[in-house]
Amino acid sequence: MSANEKQPLLVIEDLWVQVEDKTILKGIDLTVNYGEVHAIMGPNGSGKSTLANVLAGREGYEVTRGKVTYKGRDLLAMPPEERAREGIFLAFQYPVEIPGVNNIYFLKAAVNAVRKHRGLPELDAMDFLELVKEKMAQMKVREEMLYRAVNEGFSGGEKKRNEILQMALLEPTLAILDEIDSGLDIDALRDVADGVNALRGPDRSFIMVTHYQRLLHYIEPDHIHVLAYGEVIRSGDRTLAHELEERGYGWLLEEAGMDAQGAGAP
Amino acid sequence: MSSAEDPLDRLVKSEYKAGFVTDIEEESLPPGLDEDVIRFISAKKGEPDWLLEWRLAAFREWQKMTEPHWAHVHYPPIDYQAISYWAAPKRPEDRPQSLDEVDPELLETFEKLGIPLHERAALAGVAVDAVFDSVSVATTFKEKLAEHGIIFCPLSEAVREHPELVRKYLGKVVPPTDNFFAALNSAVFSEGSFVYIPKGVRCPMELSTYFRINAASTGQFERTLIIADEDSYVSYLEGCTAPMRDENQLHAAVVELIAERGAHIKYSTVQNWYPGDAEGRGGIYNFVTKRGLCQGEHSKISWTQVETGSVITWKYPSCILRGDHSVGEFYSVAISNLRQQADTGTKMIHIGKHTSSTIISKGISAGHGSNAYRGLVKVMDGAEGARNFTQCDSLLMGDTCSAHTFPYIEVRNPSAQVEHEATTSKISEDQLFYCRTRGLDPEEAVSLIVNGFCKEVINELPMEFAVEAQKLLGVSLEGAVG
Numbered sequence: 001m002s003a004n005e006k007q008p009l010l011v012i013e014d015l016w017v018q019v020e021d022k023t024i025l026k027g028i029d030l031t032v033n034y035g036e037v038h039a040i041m042g043p044n045g046s047g048k049s050t051l052a053n054v055l056a057g058r059e060g061y062e063v064t065r066g067k068v069t070y071k072g073r074d075l076l077a078m079p080p081e082e083r084a085r086e087g088i089f090l091a092f093q094y095p096v097e098i099p100g101v102n103n104i105y106f107l108k109a110a111v112n113a114v115r116k117h118r119g120l121p122e123l124d125a126m127d128f129l130e131l132v133k134e135k136m137a138q139m140k141v142r143e144e145m146l147y148r149a150v151n152e153g154f155s156g157g158e159k160k161r162n163e164i165l166q167m168a169l170l171e172p173t174l175a176i177l178d179e180i181d182s183g184l185d186i187d188a189l190r191d192v193a194d195g196v197n198a199l200r201g202p203d204r205s206f207i208m209v210t211h212y213q214r215l216l217h218y219i220e221p222d223h224i225h226v227l228a229y230g231e232v233i234r235s236g237d238r239t240l241a242h243e244l245e246e247r248g249y250g251w252l253l254e255e256a257g258m259d260a261q262g263a264g265a266p
Numbered sequence: 267m268s269s270a271e272d273p274l275d276r277l278v279k280s281e282y283k284a285g286f287v288t289d290i291e292e293e294s295l296p297p298g299l300d301e302d303v304i305r306f307i308s309a310k311k312g313e314p315d316w317l318l319e320w321r322l323a324a325f326r327e328w329q330k331m332t333e334p335h336w337a338h339v340h341y342p343p344i345d346y347q348a349i350s351y352w353a354a355p356k357r358p359e360d361r362p363q364s365l366d367e368v369d370p371e372l373l374e375t376f377e378k379l380g381i382p383l384h385e386r387a388a389l390a391g392v393a394v395d396a397v398f399d400s401v402s403v404a405t406t407f408k409e410k411l412a413e414h415g416i417i418f419c420p421l422s423e424a425v426r427e428h429p430e431l432v433r434k435y436l437g438k439v440v441p442p443t444d445n446f447f448a449a450l451n452s453a454v455f456s457e458g459s460f461v462y463i464p465k466g467v468r469c470p471m472e473l474s475t476y477f478r479i480n481a482a483s484t485g486q487f488e489r490t491l492i493i494a495d496e497d498s499y500v501s502y503l504e505g506c507t508a509p510m511r512d513e514n515q516l517h518a519a520v521v522e523l524i525a526e527r528g529a530h531i532k533y534s535t536v537q538n539w540y541p542g543d544a545e546g547r548g549g550i551y552n553f554v555t556k557r558g559l560c561q562g563e564h565s566k567i568s569w570t571q572v573e574t575g576s577v578i579t580w581k582y583p584s585c586i587l588r589g590d591h592s593v594g595e596f597y598s599v600a601i602s603n604l605r606q607q608a609d610t611g612t613k614m615i616h617i618g619k620h621t622s623s624t625i626i627s628k629g630i631s632a633g634h635g636s637n638a639y640r641g642l643v644k645v646m647d648g649a650e651g652a653r654n655f656t657q658c659d660s661l662l663m664g665d666t667c668s669a670h671t672f673p674y675i676e677v678r679n680p681s682a683q684v685e686h687e688a689t690t691s692k693i694s695e696d697q698l699f700y701c702r703t704r705g706l707d708p709e710e711a712v713s714l715i716v717n718g719f720c721k722e723v724i725n726e727l728p729m730e731f732a733v734e735a736q737k738l739l740g741v742s743l744e745g746a747v748g
């Protein structure tokens with residue numbers, strides 16, 4: 001049993017976020033304890049990726065109210081790279097291509113940036129290659145992808161696998177996975193889920209954004225939250241996912257007094 | 267992260283690491299240019315009469331010429347009478363006989379720049395000619411190269427020791443009256459390197475020259491001549507730095523390359539002259555004429571340049587493809603940050619049959635920099651089956667910089683194939699953010715993205731220098747992102 005268990009890792013309190021004068025998140029409250037897996041579901045455009053981006057530190061999102069505490073520190077005061085070095089990892093819904101930069105070179109730079117921060121010696125090319133090969137085998141990523149430019153020309157599924165590989169290499173404390181399951185075939189979904197499950201442990205937490213019950217079948221969450229119009233309208237345990245699968249979001253929206261049409265964009 | 271400031275907007279001055287001044291006793295001419303100055307330089311070098319006459323003829327032509335202003339660069343008029351045309355470290359009349367006789371202060375200067383002149387400490391496999399202001403201070407590995415019949419020495423020495431070669435080739439590729447700056451150089455050139463690779467010899471090491479402008483108010487006018495005889499190969503690299511000074515300094519060099527049948531010359535430049543400060547004070551005016559002649563069949567000349575310094579760059583390393591099946595290549599990275607302005611590119615003149623050329627140009631603009639690619643592809647009547655491929659990419663960082671492309675294509679032979687591709691992109695916030703979420707700080711992220719953008723060019727540099735160049739790219743853009 002970990003000393004961390006049931007200790008809060010991330011505490012979001014009354015978080016309001018605006019983009020270009022448009023309010024997208026409207027008073028989010030969410031606590032993620034060490035070792036927990038939280039799933040966030042909700043209609044298109046409801047603010048799921050916005051939340052993920054704000055947690056990772058993307059510029060252009062204005063926090064107009066509320067606070068976020070991570071490991072007891074004010075998360076919003078930290079630049080993105082510091083958050084990463086402190087263990088926050090965002091797997092992107094749409095991973096970016098970086099032409100001309102070898103994936104392996106990129107991965108090594110990232111791993112060493114994080115290791116340096118953690119007071120560990122930087123890995124040389126040989127040691128890194130050994131490490132990355134081990135993780136690739138675990139995550140079922142083809143070795144050939146190491147020598148291609150970062151995400152350039154990767155298929156949708158390959159990009160997602162590459163994100164998971166990065167997660168495995170960086171060993172985050174809080175992994176935020178934004179639709180890691182979208183665009184994956186059945187086998188890939190299972191591989192990715194296996195990869196995530198292998199990393200689960202009492203000192204690591206996950207926030208998974210997804211539209212599908214199927215992912216939650218492979219990676220069983222401790223909590224599920226439904227986000228609509230920038231608000232959490234329902235939280236529950238994994239049984240909520242089954243209910244959503246059967247009934248959709250309409251009934252929840254109605255209960256919350258929201259218009260079921262185009263639930264993302266007021 | 268509550269600040270919504272655009273990370274690409276912020277620009278602070280990047281630090282120029284080679285900007286120190288060496289405190290050394292120098293002998294220099296007062297500013298001004300007339301025939302006496304030219305006679306003085308020629309006498310200092312102990313030159314034969316024919317060369318003095320050659321200089322004087324160039325000078326007389328230069329006086330009739332006007333400075334060209336077609337390039338996309340803007341700078342106040344240059345007062346050619348306010349420049350000193352000669353500066354040299356004081357030392358005995360004769361060149362030092364060995365490295366031990368070289369002024370320790372000078373050796374230290376080059377050490378500081380990362381250029382060890384002691385052969386035992388030198389980079390394995392690189393021979394160096396070090397030029398400090400108007401003179402060469404040391405050339406390494408000369409004896410070893412001589413075993414292969416290779417000549418690698420300061421041009422002034424070549425004039426004395428190998429007059430027949432110098433006389434045969436000097437000004438053959440870039441005639442003294444080619445253009446305003448070339449004419450000025452022909453009149454007052456001070457130092458430079460001379461290379462001759464005999465028939466069938468593959469030069470066993472990289473040759474390189476390092477140019478350092480030290481003295482104030484001095485111009486640097488070096489002249490390099492490289493001759494690769496039939497079926498030979500040489501890879502040559504030049505590097506340049508200068509102290510940080512508030513006034514502008516003029517650098518007007520000429521480089522001539524001649525590749526005979528089957529010869530291959532690979533010429534690489536890492537140019538890091540002082541770029542001036544964020545307000546545009548100081549910096550080197552870099553007006554350079556570089557041209558190679560592919561004289562024989564199946565000869566090849568490859569130019570690779572990484573241009574990170576200078577406040578003004580006006581430079582078009584070119585190839586005249588005379589021999590049938592000859593090949594010309596131009597790979598370029600040019601950075602304009604701060605108030606730097608670069609107008610650079612190449613000319614590929616296809617004369618021989620089945621000649622081919624490749625142009626890969628990567629321009630990076632940041633700060634208030636302006637970057638122009640200017641390239642001419644000319645296919646003459648007789649150039650059956652000539653081919654050219656040009657790719658010209660611009661990368662913009664921020665909103666206050668600019669990129670321009672001026673491609674000129676003249677095709678007089680219908681069998682020619684000429685392809686031109688151009689792209690302009692911005693370092694995207696998405697790319698930066700992605701790197702930062704993986705723990706890289708903004709500087710590392712930019713350096714990584716820029717190096718990726720330039721990869722095809724960096725890959726052309728000799729291994730020993732590619733790493734240096736990559737670091738330099740990062741340093742030159744330091745502060746370009748907040």
Ligand SMILES: Nc1ncnc2c1ncn2[C@@H]1O[C@H](COP(=O)(O)OP(=O)(O)OP(=O)(O)O)[C@@H](O)[C@H]1O
Pocket residue numbers: 019020022024042043044045046047048049050051060093264265
């Ligand atoms: N940079 C931006 N500029 C303007 N609007 C934005 C920006 N980012 C997000 N939005 C808007 O905020 C809302 C929430 O977007 P977000 O991407 O967070 O939704 P999501 O819940 O992840 O949706 P999906 O399920 O489709 O991925 C949308 O209406 C979107 O158009």
Ligand SMILES: [Mg+2]
Pocket residue numbers: 048049050093178
């Ligand atoms: Mg989304």
